[in-house]
Amino acid sequence: MPEAKLFVTASAEVRAHAARGIVSSRGSDSPMPSRVAGSAYERDLADRDRSTAPLRPADDAVAESDNLPRWDIKRAIALQNRG
DSSP states (O other): OOOOOEEEOOOHHHHHHHHHHHHHHTTOOOOOHHHHHHHHHHHHHHHHHOSSSOOOOOTTOEEEOTTSOHHHHHHHHHHHHHO
């Protein structure tokens, strides 16, 4: 079976929204979305710009983003696995 290589991204805002939902579901006070988004953005920059193993898609990866519905990402996985 061929190996699927996907590079799935989500904007800092989308990740902040998801994190806020997780924290709220646990009954905890959630931080301000702008604070969470800012922190995620800073981590993203550090991950992409580090000299050792920077975060980036493999040359043969299918790059996806948070602009696609979840079913499109699942479809990309299924098509990639079909080979």
